[in-house]
Amino acid sequence: MSSEVLQAPLVLEYPFTRSTGPVIGAFLTGLRDGVICGIRRADGTVLCPPQEYDPLTAEPLTELVEVGQAGEVVTWAWNGDPRPMQPFDRPFAWALIRLDGADTSMLHAVFAPSAAEMSTGMRVRVVWRTEREGHIADIAGFEPIPAVETA
Amino acid sequence: MSADRPEARDPLAAPAALSAPVTLPEALAGAEPVESVCTPIRMAYTYTPGRALSRYLRAMADKRILGERCGATGQVFVPPRGVSPLAGAATSEVVELADTGYVESFNITRVPIERRPDLKPPYCSAWIVLDGASVGFLGLVINLAPEEVRIGMRVRAVWKPDEELETSAANILGWEPTGEPDEVITDYERIGRIEASDP
Amino acid sequence: MIDVAVVAFTQRQEAAISGESEVEFMVPLMEQAKASVGLTQSDMGFTCSGSSDFLAGQAFSFVMTIDGTGPVPPISESHVEQDGAWALYEAWVKIQCGGIDTAFVYGYGKSSPGSLRDVLATQMDPYYVCPLWPDSYAVEALAARLMLEGGHVSERRLAEIAARSRASAASNPHAVRSEPKSVDEILAEEHVLDPLRPSDLPAEADGGCAVVLAAGDRARELCERPAWIRGMDHRGDAHTLGVRDLTSSMSARLAAQHAGVADDKVDLAELYGPFTTSEHLLIEALGLDEDGTAINPSGGALAAHTMMASGLIRIGEAASRIWRGDGDRAVAHATSGPCLQQNLVCVLEGD
Numbered sequence: 122m123s124s125e126v127l128q129a130p131l132v133l134e135y136p137f138t139r140s141t142g143p144v145i146g147a148f149l150t151g152l153r154d155g156v157i158c159g160i161r162r163a164d165g166t167v168l169c170p171p172q173e174y175d176p177l178t179a180e181p182l183t184e185l186v187e188v189g190q191a192g193e194v195v196t197w198a199w200n201g202d203p204r205p206m207q208p209f210d211r212p213f214a215w216a217l218i219r220l221d222g223a224d225t226s227m228l229h230a231v232f233a234p235s236a237a238e239m240s241t242g243m244r245v246r247v248v249w250r251t252e253r254e255g256h257i258a259d260i261a262g263f264e265p266i267p268a269v270e271t272a
Numbered sequence: 273m274s275a276d277r278p279e280a281r282d283p284l285a286a287p288a289a290l291s292a293p294v295t296l297p298e299a300l301a302g303a304e305p306v307e308s309v310c311t312p313i314r315m316a317y318t319y320t321p322g323r324a325l326s327r328y329l330r331a332m333a334d335k336r337i338l339g340e341r342c343g344a345t346g347q348v349f350v351p352p353r354g355v356s357p358l359a360g361a362a363t364s365e366v367v368e369l370a371d372t373g374y375v376e377s378f379n380i381t382r383v384p385i386e387r388r389p390d391l392k393p394p395y396c397s398a399w400i401v402l403d404g405a406s407v408g409f410l411g412l413v414i415n416l417a418p419e420e421v422r423i424g425m426r427v428r429a430v431w432k433p434d435e436e437l438e439t440s441a442a443n444i445l446g447w448e449p450t451g452e453p454d455e456v457i458t459d460y461e462r463i464g465r466i467e468a469s470d471p
Numbered sequence: 472m473i474d475v476a477v478v479a480f481t482q483r484q485e486a487a488i489s490g491e492s493e494v495e496f497m498v499p500l501m502e503q504a505k506a507s508v509g510l511t512q513s514d515m516g517f518t519c520s521g522s523s524d525f526l527a528g529q530a531f532s533f534v535m536t537i538d539g540t541g542p543v544p545p546i547s548e549s550h551v552e553q554d555g556a557w558a559l560y561e562a563w564v565k566i567q568c569g570g571i572d573t574a575f576v577y578g579y580g581k582s583s584p585g586s587l588r589d590v591l592a593t594q595m596d597p598y599y600v601c602p603l604w605p606d607s608y609a610v611e612a613l614a615a616r617l618m619l620e621g622g623h624v625s626e627r628r629l630a631e632i633a634a635r636s637r638a639s640a641a642s643n644p645h646a647v648r649s650e651p652k653s654v655d656e657i658l659a660e661e662h663v664l665d666p667l668r669p670s671d672l673p674a675e676a677d678g679g680c681a682v683v684l685a686a687g688d689r690a691r692e693l694c695e696r697p698a699w700i701r702g703m704d705h706r707g708d709a710h711t712l713g714v715r716d717l718t719s720s721m722s723a724r725l726a727a728q729h730a731g732v733a734d735d736k737v738d739l740a741e742l743y744g745p746f747t748t749s750e751h752l753l754i755e756a757l758g759l760d761e762d763g764t765a766i767n768p769s770g771g772a773l774a775a776h777t778m779m780a781s782g783l784i785r786i787g788e789a790a791s792r793i794w795r796g797d798g799d800r801a802v803a804h805a806t807s808g809p810c811l812q813q814n815l816v817c818v819l820e821g822d
Contacts (some may be wrong), residue, residue, distance in 0.1 A: 126489045127326045131319040142293045149306040170599045176709040187297035197613030199665035206604035215609045226713040255306035264471045317528040317584040354495040354727025375495020
């Protein structure tokens with residue numbers, strides 16, 4: 122009897138369709154229409170992406186506000202070898218991005234040619250997908266704003 | 273947001289409404305709201321079956337069905353998992369079982385299952401107790417109209433042609449009647465049960 | 472409060488256990504743990520396990536492993552889709568409720584059939600984050616840069632943590648990464664996900680562990696020097712990365728406070744830091760003094776990271792050192808979720 126370990130491919134797929142509720146729904150509606158929303162907390166600061174409840178006080182949040190389509194890289198990591206399901210098949214940076222008008226950051230991809238072009242605090246702007254449906258990937262990613270434009 | 277606010281909310285206070293009305297920015301006034309989003313998950317594994325199931329699957333390639341015996345109670349489990357739930361211990365012996373047995377219970381499926389176009393309704397799924405086994409396992413009753421299947425009916429395995437055999441339980445295409453007299457089941461309460469006190 | 476102690480512990484960790492199913496490799500561990508204190512399953516007042524269906528690629532995968540306990544006739548049993556340390560917490564609470572004086576706890580994970588770092592993307596927010604599939608290394612790398620550029624830690628310090636884990640792991644037969652490496656050799660490694668290097672990452676393993684808990688006099692009968700649980704607490708930070716301060720761990724600090732870590736000296740600490748960055752944050756959050764406390768004498772999760780068991784293994788490693796008299800007071804820690812999102816802290820003492 123062979124001692125070789127038997128093996129077989131096993132692929133799990135969950136074709137989830139999730140209800141959004143009014144807050145996440147508004148954010149995704151915005152993405153479809155080329156608008157990015159945050160939500161205002163009692164102290165006036167803005168969470169982006171928006172959440173239904175304040176993470177510190179558990180107060181329900183209801184006031185969705187538009188934030189900017191450019192912002193600042195809070196932190197980043199260079200992804201030299203993208204994994205199969207990730208947003209881009211060439212090396213890119215993962216980043217937490219704080220958009221103008223928001224006080225918290227969102228995770229997304231930054232399309233930079235190399236790690237040398239990335240830095241904390243750099244300015245980036247959204248790159249929209251042409252076909253949009255109300256999904257986080259309606260944002261294809263972010264791209265660096267050349268310094269000459271920010272100056 | 274690093275402030276340390278461990279006791280920010282009174283845990284005894286009534287929870288706030290789960291979906292308070294929201295206000296939208298001007299840019300979204302009148303927009304058709306998105307209410308659901310498709311976020312499929314796909315994960316690829318390379319499954320390895322372990323010792324007992326590997327033995328079972330290799331034997332399948334030779335048209336043999338292996339079970340395993342519980343050392344404490346003598347009961348024989350199929351498919352084998354390497355462990356006896358009665359003893360909470362590794363099984364003690366590999367047992368070769370006949371490819372004949374009887375239908376302990378069954379159902380008839382009349383609606384198709386997505387992604388299984390090979391299963392044409394109506395078809396009969398049965399819990400089949402092999403000769404020499406203490407518990408039943410799942411199979412399809414074939415070569416017979418589903419309405420004619422009955423509890424106690426004797427069946428035998430219908431194997432794939434030899435040239436198509438693999439290390440797979442799919443080698444058994446289904447189970448067909450042997451024509452022998454039915455197994456006489458006197459105690460229906462016992463169906464589907466195993467008990468620690470069994471021999 | 473009922474005094475409860477860890478009285479038995481077994482473990483197995485290997486880079487990949489491809490020839491055995493989960494229940495096949497857990498049965499000997501379960502039997503050995505119970506036999507080491509002369510107990511069988513029928514002696515157990517309660518049984519609780521921790522595992523994950525997403526690792527197994529199979530819904531309700533844990534029920535197959537319960538067969539290994541001997542659940543016929545049915546036993547008093549529960550399961551958490553969490554590290555086994557949380558199963559131990561549930562068992563501890565169950566004993567506090569009264570009526571039983573023993574409990575059996577186990578945790579296991581066989582992540583080698585899939586790609587663990589990618590599977591862990593599914594623990595992220597399902598609307599905003601998971602659809603982008605950031606793997607667990609990428610997410611930790613974001614926290615690592617914040618820590619490095621914010622001056623919270625240096626690359627050398629991270630390399631020192633990695634070198635210490637490798638050195639300690641040399642005497643741990645269950646470690647899967649124990650080749651010694653100097654700090655300079657580690658600093659010379661190429662980045663995997665800049666700023667993380669290979670030695671900053673967990674050494675992924677398959678395996679599991681089993682623990683027996685006993686209360687009061689029962690513990691004293693079963694074990695010469697029981698490892699008494701003097702405090703235990705678990706806390707969670709917010710789920711959304713963007714609202715958290717990733718350069719500290721509020722939940723680990725609070726759990727340590729409530730478990731009473733600072734009430735006395737700590738001889739040794741077994742911390743479940745999957746990354747060097749996480750170990751650094753934990754030492755700070757738990758307020759440990761590295762001069763007086765042996766940190767991760769087993770090598771920790773950097774030396775062998777068995778998803779769903781590494782936390783319970785920390786408790787077992789700490790307890791077995793108390794049995795042996797290597798220390799009188801130990802801290803064990805378990806984590807779950809991205810960037811130390813949830814943390815459990817357990818204080819163990821010998822008489």
